[in-house]
Amino acid sequence: MVLDLTWRDLARKLADSLEESEDLRSPHWRKALEETPRHLFVPSYYLAQDGIPTPWKLVSEVDGKEWLEPIYTDRTLVTQFEGGGVELASGLRSGIPSSSSTQPSLVIRMLELLEVRETDHVLDLGTGTGYQTALIAHRLAGSQQLVSADIDPALTSAAAGTLARLGHTPQLRAVDAMAEEWGCTFDRIIASCALPRISGSLRSAVREGGRLIANLFPPLNHTLVVLDHQPNGCLEGRFHGDGGSFMTARTGTPPKAGDSKGSAYSSGTTSIPQAAFDSYHFQFLLAAHLPGAELQYGSEGSATMRRLVLPGGEWAEATYNGSKPPTWSEAGGEGVWETTERWWKWFNDHDQPTWDRFGLTITPEGSHVLWFEEPTGADLWALV
Template identity: 55%
Template sequence: MGMAQQSGNPPSCFDRSHPGELVSQVNWKPLAENLASVLEGSDDLVSPHWKQAFEEVPRHIFVPRYFQNQGGVPTRWKPLDTADGGDWLNPIYTNATLVTRLDPETAKSADGLFTGVPTSSSTQPSLTARMLEALDVQPGDWVLDGGTGTGYQTALIAHRLESADQLVTADIDPDLTSEALLNLEAIGITPNVLTVDVRDWTWPPESFDKVIITCALPRITETLRSAVAPGGRLVANLFPPLSGGLAVLDRMPDGSLEGRFQAGGGSFMAARTTAPAPPPPLASGPVGAQGETHVPVTAFDSYHFTFLLASTLPGAVLQYGTDDEGHTMRRLVMPDGAWAEGIFVGEQTRFRETGDRGIWDTIESWWGWFVDHDMPKWDRFGLSVSDEEHRLWYETPEGLSWRLPA
């Protein structure tokens, strides 16, 4: 393909060899073997069959171009492709997330670099490894891979199966699925590739032994829940954009899904729709309540605390900044613009919020509970999903639990 670059937009594709040629032209095997050894040493890879998959699947085939973070505010991105040789190849076989696409609506170019919002990436290999280990794929399983992306994870899963026919991979973006299919075919893998919204597609009931979703979901949709076969398993990242909770849920005899969150967590870009992405919510509305609070600024630096907020304040966005007097501020903004913020002056914290949503009451209530229970991490919590509700629980499904808002 030739380089296609328009003023102000990131290149949609770079000069590249045919993907099949990249397999033979690049000395990638030692790099892949080293990556697998690194992941084994960090205990992200445990099973010999997954280590073999990471050694034998060429990741570079799936990232013929990507954007390297150059720092700055806003972040500047350097495009790299096969013409950059080792500068392009070597980072691919490290434990790094690789940004593969920038939103053309936000991307701007200057001096060979780009700014813009990432919309697709090749997941950090350690996170991919942990999710695949948790998924526990067996050679005879039927598998749904939701969020095809580059296709690299699809290839790793196919390596474990008796036949690629047992694998369905789906993504909402036709550009991603068409390119992933091309790259998969180049290394002899031919799964079923669909361009659909994995969350809402009408999957045949009980059709998959294993389901893995590599985009962040607000909730497990009914079609996904019912697609898991008896005795099957679903692995997914939940409650964006605040949370990195990674749920491992098993199909129970009554048809519900139930399981714990992983200790290590894992964060993905939020699932997209076919409609243009809405802009970030803007805080709106006059101050409706204010006062003093005991919630410290450090509360909002805890991934485990914001996980609890995310579960009960769906779609909330956390903003960092200062108020008009230069005091540190943390603000939560809901999708409809309702907001609550804490202003931190020394040891004193004041809050204010709009409307009657009681957002700060939720923050304060969760913080008190979180501190009283010794600030528990993700793996102390679990989730039960039925056709009626999502229920977050602490320690055991029969113990303390909270019904989550839809």
């Protein structure tokens, strides 16, 4: 009883804080937050500690307040690492997070944008712990209206058990969400994992008049887009100004990495400042036009580097060394640096626009068209 009273008080305080930040606006989502025990979905998780690379401390129910109180704050809780991570001599763990319970403000912001109605049929991609699935189930008239999917069967199995304890029995699928043929359509689709593009099977799962919200262009940038199914069969909408970040969706058929050894090499000087690579809005343009690009940071002596690496192994790098003119080099012969220079010029010529001035149209054939300001304007780009 004491724990029951404690978590409910903490959940109300979390809802209060999300209302103050204006992420939470609707009474039905507040009710879902107050009545859904997040702690049941994270019986254990990892808290980041000081250090490079980041060491993580496992906390669980036996840790009492240290475990319970962070659950009802606005933070992402890491629950799993790629390959299990590495146990350190200190008893802590290091590794790359592969699953988590998402920051509540981001979850609620997306659910508000999704505009779920009680009668809707919803597809929830990236089940993870199942907490978001529970919030959606709370909103719907019946569990049969909800499908939740994750590529990891261990996650869907655990989530199904916790959801059932709360009286929710949605359909849980352990599938590759990018490739799955759903066999039906949905009024609302929400992806809680970052997608490189909207796949054909996912596009065809949006019902006429329906809405899809997803996080696009990992790993370089993570931007929320809200797409509505138009009468002409297109999915179309704008990127959201607040952004959001999720782990990249795992897939059953990951792309093969290439090798640029022995390929064309070129170099020169550049006017792109180092700070350009810290701009989320410039990163957005690069991520859209250099699919799968990753930004790496490095240093050598007094010089610092910013390197863009593509999945095929092509790369381009800028080097900054005090008052000396910045230089660039690249290998792979794919024009990575030319693309970077071109978009830096466009970005500045248009007063460094934020990503909410852009939108996306996905045609019935699957073509992705990025646009600036208006879908019928002059600035349109077909994405690869």
